[in-house]
Amino acid sequence: MPTDTPVAIRTIDLTKSYTSGNSQLVIFERLNLEIPEGERLALIGESGAGKSTLLHLLGGLDRPNQGRIFFGGREITSLGQAELADFRNRQIGFVWQTHHLLPEFTALENVMMPLLMRGAGRKLASPAAMRRLDEMGLGPRASHRSGELSGGEQQRVAIARALVTDPKVLLADEPTGNLDHKTGEKIADLFDEVHRLNRLTSVFVTHNIGFASRCDRVLRLEAGRLVEDNPRGGIVQSDNQGMEQGHFAGLQGEGAPLDTARGEDGTNYV
Ligand SMILES: Nc1ncnc2c1ncn2[C@@H]1O[C@H](COP(=O)(O)OP(=O)(O)OP(=O)(O)O)[C@@H](O)[C@H]1O
Ligand SMILES: [Mg+2]
Numbered sequence: 001m002p003t004d005t006p007v008a009i010r011t012i013d014l015t016k017s018y019t020s021g022n023s024q025l026v027i028f029e030r031l032n033l034e035i036p037e038g039e040r041l042a043l044i045g046e047s048g049a050g051k052s053t054l055l056h057l058l059g060g061l062d063r064p065n066q067g068r069i070f071f072g073g074r075e076i077t078s079l080g081q082a083e084l085a086d087f088r089n090r091q092i093g094f095v096w097q098t099h100h101l102l103p104e105f106t107a108l109e110n111v112m113m114p115l116l117m118r119g120a121g122r123k124l125a126s127p128a129a130m131r132r133l134d135e136m137g138l139g140p141r142a143s144h145r146s147g148e149l150s151g152g153e154q155q156r157v158a159i160a161r162a163l164v165t166d167p168k169v170l171l172a173d174e175p176t177g178n179l180d181h182k183t184g185e186k187i188a189d190l191f192d193e194v195h196r197l198n199r200l201t202s203v204f205v206t207h208n209i210g211f212a213s214r215c216d217r218v219l220r221l222e223a224g225r226l227v228e229d230n231p232r233g234g235i236v237q238s239d240n241q242g243m244e245q246g247h248f249a250g251l252q253g254e255g256a257p258l259d260t261a262r263g264e265d266g267t268n269y270v
Helices: 051-058 081-091 107-117 122-135 151-163 181-197
Strands: 007-020 023-036 040-044 066-071 092-095 169-173 201-205 217-222 225-229 235-239 242-245
Touching: 007 051, 007 201, 023 051, 023 201, 023 225, 040 051, 051 169, 051 201, 081 092, 092 151, 107 122, 107 151, 122 151, 151 169, 151 181, 169 181, 181 201
Parallel strands: 040 201, 040 217, 092 169, 169 201
Antiparallel strands: 007 023, 007 066, 217 225, 235 242
């Protein structure tokens, strides 16, 4: 769909495959994706479809075999390791299914970590981390070791840590995957708020349909292709071959606009 909104992330002909022994596993080939600034995008698909692989590439944690990735006008696929690490630290917040907090460190120290890693002093890092913990409702837990916190609290600390550097982009891989339903709902509410208040561009990999349905757009990774799914129900056209029933057809609302088209060479543009 033509839009005036600047593109936050663009992939061009992204190809990723893994080689083990003599066999090659192609995850996707020539994948093209545009994520407009401010979008909240859900990435869904079956286990093994390559969702985490794609997210790692978008976050500069892994390199594609071929293809390019741009953040705004900046190509991250051409950056060296040190530049890429600095770029990640400054531009991207990550939240994982497991929180990856350091259990022996306090909540506050865990949240300070990305700022300390970029060379900020504790004088600057400590109040910035405290502010993020307060936003997550965890001010009173700041001095607790992260290993002493509940699963939901640990995930909130992880969100605070992802945001402490004021990133432009938030990438999350099954961030509610380890939580019970009610806690997962609360974390999803928190992501809504965090996305809006921080003017983020967010990509959420999720198996949770309720969580995906909160997003602006839902893309399903399937057989190496990205296909638009419809978070609000109804019929969506997933390619130029015809119409198909949306993945979330049971939910209320109008159909989403068509954003997916397949080129003559079979490449799909989403
Ligand atoms: N380092 C690796 N070496 C070889 N194969 C890999 C590697 N990482 C992932 N794969 C394979 O790539 C495929 C995609 O993996 P990926 O983790 O991206 O799937 P996913 O869609 O995130 O699945 P899930 O929903 O279970 O997390 C899988 O078949 C996986 O086994
Ligand atoms: Mg995964």
